[in-house]
Structure formats: structure tokens, C-alpha cells
Amino acid sequence: MATPLARTTKISSNDPIFISSSDFSKECGIDLSTAYTALELASERLFTRFFGYTNAEGDRVKMRWLNKVIYKAGQGGSELYFTDEVLLLLREFDALNPYTKYKKEVVLRLKKDYSLDFYHLAKKHQTMGGFQISLDELFQQLGLPESYQDLSNLKKRVIKPSLDEITANTDIDLSYENVKRGRSVVGFKFTVKEKPKPKVIETGRDPNTPDLFHKMTESQLDTFSSKLSELPEVQKMAHVGEDMKPFIAHVGGSLSHNYRNRETLNADSDRTHLNEHELDTNEKCMTAIRDRIPEKRRKDAVLCIEHLVTASPEWDGWGTEKETAFFEQSKKWLENKYGKNNVVSTTIHRDETTPHLVAYVVPVDEATGRLNAKKYIGGSRHTLSQMQTDFAVEVKDLGLDRGVQGSKAKHTSIKEYYEKLNNYENEPGIEKGLTYEIPEPEFLESKNTYGERVANAMIDQIFDQIAPRFDRANALASQTEKLKKELSDTKKTLDEVQQRAKPYLDIINEYNHPNLEKEFNKQVAKLKDNFDSALEHHRFLKRQEEQERFNQQRELRNQLHLEQEQKKQLAEQERQEKERLALLRRQELEKQRKNEPKKPDNGNDNDYSPS
DNA sequence: AACCTTGGTGCTTCCGTGGC
DNA sequence: GCCACGGAAGCACCAAGGTT
Numbered sequence: 001m002a003t004p005l006a007r008t009t010k011i012s013s014n015d016p017i018f019i020s021s022s023d024f025s026k027e028c029g030i031d032l033s034t035a036y037t038a039l040e041l042a043s044e045r046l047f048t049r050f051f052g053y054t055n056a057e058g059d060r061v062k063m064r065w066l067n068k069v070i071y072k073a074g075q076g077g078s079e080l081y082f083t084d085e086v087l088l089l090l091r092e093f094d095a096l097n098p099y100t101k102y103k104k105e106v107v108l109r110l111k112k113d114y115s116l117d118f119y120h121l122a123k124k125h126q127t128m129g130g131f132q133i134s135l136d137e138l139f140q141q142l143g144l145p146e147s148y149q150d151l152s153n154l155k156k157r158v159i160k161p162s163l164d165e166i167t168a169n170t171d172i173d174l175s176y177e178n179v180k181r182g183r184s185v186v187g188f189k190f191t192v193k194e195k196p197k198p199k200v201i202e203t204g205r206d207p208n209t210p211d212l213f214h215k216m217t218e219s220q221l222d223t224f225s226s227k228l229s230e231l232p233e234v235q236k237m238a239h240v241g242e243d244m245k246p247f248i249a250h251v252g253g254s255l256s257h258n259y260r261n262r263e264t265l266n267a268d269s270d271r272t273h274l275n276e277h278e279l280d281t282n283e284k285c286m287t288a289i290r291d292r293i294p295e296k297r298r299k300d301a302v303l304c305i306e307h308l309v310t311a312s313p314e315w316d317g318w319g320t321e322k323e324t325a326f327f328e329q330s331k332k333w334l335e336n337k338y339g340k341n342n343v344v345s346t347t348i349h350r351d352e353t354t355p356h357l358v359a360y361v362v363p364v365d366e367a368t369g370r371l372n373a374k375k376y377i378g379g380s381r382h383t384l385s386q387m388q389t390d391f392a393v394e395v396k397d398l399g400l401d402r403g404v405q406g407s408k409a410k411h412t413s414i415k416e417y418y419e420k421l422n423n424y425e426n427e428p429g430i431e432k433g434l435t436y437e438i439p440e441p442e443f444l445e446s447k448n449t450y451g452e453r454v455a456n457a458m459i460d461q462i463f464d465q466i467a468p469r470f471d472r473a474n475a476l477a478s479q480t481e482k483l484k485k486e487l488s489d490t491k492k493t494l495d496e497v498q499q500r501a502k503p504y505l506d507i508i509n510e511y512n513h514p515n516l517e518k519e520f521n522k523q524v525a526k527l528k529d530n531f532d533s534a535l536e537h538h539r540f541l542k543r544q545e546e547q548e549r550f551n552q553q554r555e556l557r558n559q560l561h562l563e564q565e566q567k568k569q570l571a572e573q574e575r576q577e578k579e580r581l582a583l584l585r586r587q588e589l590e591k592q593r594k595n596e597p598k599k600p601d602n603g604n605d606n607d608y609s610p611s
Numbered sequence: 612a613a614c615c616t617t618g619g620t621g622c623t624t625c626c627g628t629g630g631c
Numbered sequence: 632g633c634c635a636c637g638g639a640a641g642c643a644c645c646a647a648g649g650t651t
Contacts, residue, residue, distance in 0.1 A: 150622095150638095156639080157618095185637080
């Protein structure tokens with residue numbers, strides 16, 4: 001804080017530079033209550049510090065920064081008296097000496113006692129890639145106490161912590177190695193490397209357009225928005241300041257999304273050129289909003305209303321003249337509702353799923369000149385609902401109807417949408433978690449070395465695993481596009497089918513009348529009765545038929561039985577007749593034998609005759 | 612006021628290694 | 632091969648500041 005003043009004013013060692021506690025607390029970002037003590041301590045430490053150099057004659061010169069410090073108890077600050085040599089050096093070697101020009105943020109981040117000294121040495125030798133320094137020189141330059149003659153303590157407590165802090169908090173990586181003579185360390189070789197610059201998002205917008213939100217990462221934007229709102233200059237522009245802080249941060253974020261100056265995941269960059277902005281940059285838009293907000297206002301006033309006007313994705317007007325008319329009528333409706341001057345700026349987005357219009361409205365009541373959002377969108381919980389109904393009337397001629405009143409449908413907020421994108425691991429089909437193997441510590445390996453090794457191994461493994469997931473994500477995106485097209489084709493087919501079916505559906509609807517239904521039911525009842533009678537008759541006939549069939553079968557059986565009996569009788573008669581004939585034959589033969597004379601026996605064996 | 616965390620300091624112990 | 636020295640690691644203690 002003091003050195004810029006010492007550099008730029010023509011003061012001598014007798015002129016003090018006054019640093020107040022309040023300035024000190026602001027600059028260092030600490031509470032005012034602790035700033036008094038901190039300033040006193042800082043002054044004390046600076047008073048004890050010295051530096052050295054070799055003059056033209058080759059003599060070593062040691063010099064203190066300050067020759068006097070006065071704590072002004074009554075004025076809440078300290079008076080610093082720089083030595084003439086320091087003042088001279090600051091003035092004359094300003095251009096060559098980077099030490100006095102380091103950013104305050106860098107200086108404040110270096111908390112260790114010797115970090116700043118090492119940082120200074122490193123920056124001085126950065127272009128050469130590093131520097132070598134003997135132990136004696138190091139002790140002299142840093143003003144190290146004798147206790148650090150123990151090299152282990154010097155490394156452990158001075159060099160390593162300082163280098164770690166510099167590497168973690170500044171724009172350079174600083175490392176070191178021993179310089180030995182025999183086995184003794186006689187100095188150190190420090191290596192300085194510039195860190196790679198942080199990546200920026202290329203938005204493809206006009207490079208000639210100056211823009212506060214251009215080429216920043218998401219976190220940078222957030223930080224910037226927040227910091228911007230804290231700047232006295234911005235607060236001054238905001239007339240009052242305090243209540244503009246969150247407002248500028250919020251609107252800044254909204255505008256950078258609106259003007260596509262930040263990465264917008266749900267937008268198709270190929271269609272971004274189709275977007276229309278009433279004011280061509282977000283900076284102009286922010287200025288216009290700010291200019292419209294009255295200087296005198298309540299602390300809790302609503303400063304701006306962001307409107308989003310759209311219609312169902314299925315509407316057939318998208319991409320036709322109807323779309324243009326829709327947005328024109330929407331704007332006209334907003335201007336009628338809020339007054340033309342209050343509708344500060346409008347934007348049409350055509351690069352998201354459904355085209356929509358975004359309008360920034362400052363709710364100034366023309367009658368009183370005051371902010372009065374309640375007049376337009378407050379008062380009753382039905383106001384917004386009524387607004388939807390009014391708007392529906394405005395665009396009814398375009399074939400649009402009001403949405404379902406009192407619908408419980410819940411939109412996916414942008415936050416939820418992005419959270420879902422980020423939590424892709426929970427999606428089905430996506431592998432969960434990243435895995436990595438932690439290497440085993442080597443024998444006698446130090447914790448620091450092992451820690452670095454583990455960290456490097458984990459980073460390598462995680463990168464290896466992330467890369468294919470990116471590929472898969474791209475593949476999924478392409479698949480999604482394909483499915484979207486299929487869905488679109490299916491919708492077209494469905495529309496065609498509905499068109500074809502329409503005449504039939506109309507006929508059905510035409511006959512869909514209560515009396516017809518009664519008649520239909522009557523006819524059905526009659527038919528049912530007829531059916532029941534017919535069924536009964538059918539059953540009767542069937543019973544008769546079965547009875548007849550039974551009778552026929554019985555008759556047949558009787559007849560068969562009779563025939564069998566007759567057969568038996570005939571067989572019996574036949575047998576009796578045979579027996580009678582046989583008897584008659586025997587009787588005839590007996591009679592013949594009795595009547596014939598007796599013949600001699602001539603030994604004829606063939607002669608057979610009964611005896 | 613008690614407790615915890617962080618950073619600094621002094622000291623000891625252990626082990627590897629270069630010199631003799 | 633012995634030994635003194637350098638370097639690494641860890642313990643104990645203290646002070647200051649923050650948290651509960």
C-alpha cells in the first residue's frame with residue numbers, strides 16, 4: 001500500500017506515509033476490529049526487515065526498509081518513514097524492479113514469512129528459467145536467523161513451505177534442488193516455470209464487440225458478477241448501491257445467458273445466429289435497465305421483471321409467419337400492460353428446444369414515477385393466472401388456446417436440468433463412480449513424495465476413465481438426435497392418421513346423442529329378448545329331437561331283440577325237424593333190414609352191411 | 612472459558628554415506 | 632570397515648487465533 005505512494009510522490013525520509021486502519025482493513029479484506037492490531041504488527045515486521053545488494057565497488061550493503069514507524073493512536077493508523085535509499089531505489093528502479101509492482105492479491109495470498117522473498121527472487125529470474133544461490137547468499141538475502149543453519153530445519157520450515165505456497169497461489173511453479181560440494185549442501189538451484197493460462201470459453205461472438213462477460217468461465221462469471229456488484233463505481237452507477245448488489249449479479253448472469261456469452265448447454269450453437277436481440281449487447285441492455293430504474297426507490301423494491309413468453313412445442317406455427325406474428329403480438333401485449341417505456345429490451349431465442357421471447361421489464365408506475373411491481377403482478381394470487389388468460393386472448397387468432405388452468409404440472413428448472421446433466425452417473429446405463437488404484441508406499445518413501453505420487457496416479461487414472469465417458473456422452477448425444485428425429489417422424493405419421501380418421505370420428509360424434517343411446521339400448525334389450533326366446537325354442541326343439549332319437553333307439557333295440565328271438569325259434573324248429581328226419585331214417589332202415597334175406601360170408605372186406 | 616487448529620521452534624533419533 | 636556428519640522425520644512445546 002505504501003510503496004506506490006513512495007514511488008509516485010516526491011517525499012524524503014523525513015516525510016511520513018500514513019496508512020489508516022480502515023484503508024488497511026479494506027485492502028487486506030480483514031475486519032476493522034482486527035485491522036488495528038494487524039497494521040501495528042505489519043509495521044513492526046516491516047521495520048525489522050532489511051535487504052542487501054552489492055554496490056559498484058563490490059561492497060555488500062545491508063539496508064532497512066524503514067527508519068521510523070509511529071503508531072498514531074488518536075488517528076487509527078501508522079506513519080511509515082522510508083529510508084532515502086529505499087525511496088531512491090523505488091523511484092529510479094521502478095521500471096526494472098518487479099518487486100514493487102506485484103499484484104496486491106498475490107502479496108496477500110503469500111502468508112509465510114519468506115514466501116514473498118522467494119517469489120520476488122523467482123520473478124526476477126523467471127525469464128532465465130531459475131537461479132542458483134549459495135547458502136550464505138540465501139541467509140543474507142532473506143535475513144535468516146542462525147537457527148536455520150540446521151539444513152533440515154531450513155528446508156522443512158523455510159524453503160518447502162514457501163515454495164509450496166508460491167506454487168499453490170501464484171502464477172509460477174517454483175521448485176529447488178541441492179547444490180553440493182562433496183556431500184555437503186552449499187547452495188540451492190531454484191527452477192521457475194510459468195503456469196499454463198486458465199482455459200477460456202470460445203463463444204464465437206463478434207471479437208470487436210467489447211463485453212464485460214465475454215471469454216470467462218462459469219465460475220469466473222459468478223465471481224466477476226459478485227465482485228462487479230461490490231465495486232464502488234458500479235454501486236455509484238446504481239445510484240444507491242447496496243440493493244443493486246444481488247440485482248447486478250443476478251441480471252448479469254441472466255444477460256450473459258441471454259446473449260449466449262456463457263456456455264449454454266441446452267442451446268444449439270448452430271441456430272444461435274437465428275436469435276434476435278432488440279439491444280445488441282448485454283452491456284447496453286444492463287445500462288438500459290439501470291437507466292430506467294428510478295434513483296429514489298424503496299430498499300425492497302422489485303427492480304426488474306423478467307418475462308418469458310412461449311407456446312407449446314407442438315404448435316404448428318413455429319417456423320412460419322405465425323411465429324413472427326406471435327412474438328410481435330406478445331411484445332405489443334407486454335407494452336400495453338406495462339407501458340412502452342417499461343419494456344426495456346426483448347430477445348427472441350430460436351436456438352433452444354422451443355422458440356421463446358425474453359423481455360426485461362422495469363415496473364415503473366407512469367402515474368407516480370415510482371417502482372410498483374405490485375400494481376402489475378401482485379395483489380392477488382390470481383393475478384398471474386389472470387395474466388395467462390389475458391395473454392391467451394391476445395394470441396387466440398393464431399390458433400393458440402390457454403393452457404390448463406390450475407394445472408399441477410411441474411417444470412424442470414434450468415438448475416435441475418443442469419444438475420441432471422451433471423449427475424449423469426445416476427442415469428441408467430451410465431457406469432457409476434470413478435475408480436482408481438492407490439499405489440503402495442515405497443520403502444522409506446517420505447509422506448510428501450508418496451502424497452504427490454498418489455495424487456498424480458489418481459489424476460492419471462481419473463483422466464483415463466473420463467475420456468471414454470466423454471466419447472460415450474457424445475455417442476449418446478448423437479443417439480438422442482436420432483431418436484428426436486424418429487419422434488418427429490412418428491408425430492407426423494400420427495397427424496396423418498388423425499387426419500384420415502377425422503371423417504369417421506366426426507360421424508361417430510354426430511351419432512353420439514343421448515336419445516340415440518336410449519334407442520340403442522331399447523333395441524339391444526329387444527334383441528336380447530328375441531335372442532332369449534329363440535334360445536328357449538332352440539332348447540325345446542333340441543329336447544324333442546333328443547326324445548325322438550331316444551324313442552327310435554328304443555324301438556330299434558326292441559325290433560332287434562324280436563328278430564333275435566325269432567332266429568332262436570327258427571333254429572329250434574330246424575333242430576327239431578332234423579331230429580324227426582333222423583328218427584324217420586332210422587326207422588326206415590330198421591324196416592328194410594327186417595325185410596331182406598340172409599347172405600353167406602365170402603370174405604369180402606369191402607362189403608359193409610349192418611348185422 | 613475451554614477447547615481446537617495452525618504455525619513456528621528446538622530438539623532428538625535414525626539412517627545413509629563419504630572420508631579416512 | 633569404522634565413524635563422523637548430513638539429512639530426514641518426528642515429537643514436544645508454545646503462541647496466537649478461531650470456534651463452541
